[in-house]
Amino acid sequence: MTNKSYAGYCTSPDFKERLAQCRGIIVVCGSCEQHGHHLPLDTDNIIGMELALRIAEQTDMLVMPPVNYGQVWSAKGFPGTVCLSAQTLKQILREIITALEQQGARNIVLMSGHNGNYPFLKELARELLDDYGWQNIWHFPVISMAFSKELTSKAKAPVPTVAVHAGEMETAMLLYLRPELVDLSRASAEFPEPPADYPYRPMHWDQFVTSGSFGKGAAATAEFGREICEHAVQTCAELIRKLVKYGPEASD
Numbered sequence: 001m002t003n004k005s006y007a008g009y010c011t012s013p014d015f016k017e018r019l020a021q022c023r024g025i026i027v028v029c030g031s032c033e034q035h036g037h038h039l040p041l042d043t044d045n046i047i048g049m050e051l052a053l054r055i056a057e058q059t060d061m062l063v064m065p066p067v068n069y070g071q072v073w074s075a076k077g078f079p080g081t082v083c084l085s086a087q088t089l090k091q092i093l094r095e096i097i098t099a100l101e102q103q104g105a106r107n108i109v110l111m112s113g114h115n116g117n118y119p120f121l122k123e124l125a126r127e128l129l130d131d132y133g134w135q136n137i138w139h140f141p142v143i144s145m146a147f148s149k150e151l152t153s154k155a156k157a158p159v160p161t162v163a164v165h166a167g168e169m170e171t172a173m174l175l176y177l178r179p180e181l182v183d184l185s186r187a188s189a190e191f192p193e194p195p196a197d198y199p200y201r202p203m204h205w206d207q208f209v210t211s212g213s214f215g216k217g218a219a220a221t222a223e224f225g226r227e228i229c230e231h232a233v234q235t236c237a238e239l240i241r242k243l244v245k246y247g248p249e250a251s252d
């Protein structure tokens, strides 16, 4: 990463100066999670950070070093998946946010490269409002924006509704962002049918998916990945510019 929006590459005095001027801070969490046989465990971390850095450039924000583990209960049965409890994930983020609040961050935007983290990001923002009255904590579901209905309909292979995970769309994003980490020759084509009781009781994915991926990863292209990533960045950046005010905008 050579992006000037990455706070991890700032010196301490430079960070202080940027913090005072910028719209706010983006905190990304991701996951250490199996993504089939053709994508790396780091997939959600790469996607989360790459989207956040592009969004930050367009919105005058800074991106903190990420939390590279998340809540991945469903994929627990696969090698390499490491799941934080929701309680631990929220506690880590709570302490990061508290430090940034104490240093004077105007706004703090929570993002995730992994959809399963979002319910807890929202829950945490609510708790911080109740506990401290902090109204400057935001959560933008950038992954839902990436997997919009419109873009899903452009996929070449069917996109399973059970989970958008390590299939054509996510593979396309990684092919665009980090092609050297994708091995399409190992991608499976799996369209799992979960048991009828799946929506009504807890069930790990390894009970009904063999490879860990949903859909046909080999149908992915880098060009489709570029389209998905650009759509997510543009949608999220527009929302942030509209809603997360700072400086002269704040008095609009």
Ligand SMILES: [Zn+2]
Pocket: 035, 043, 044, 113, 114, 165, 166, 170
């Ligand atoms: Zn993922």
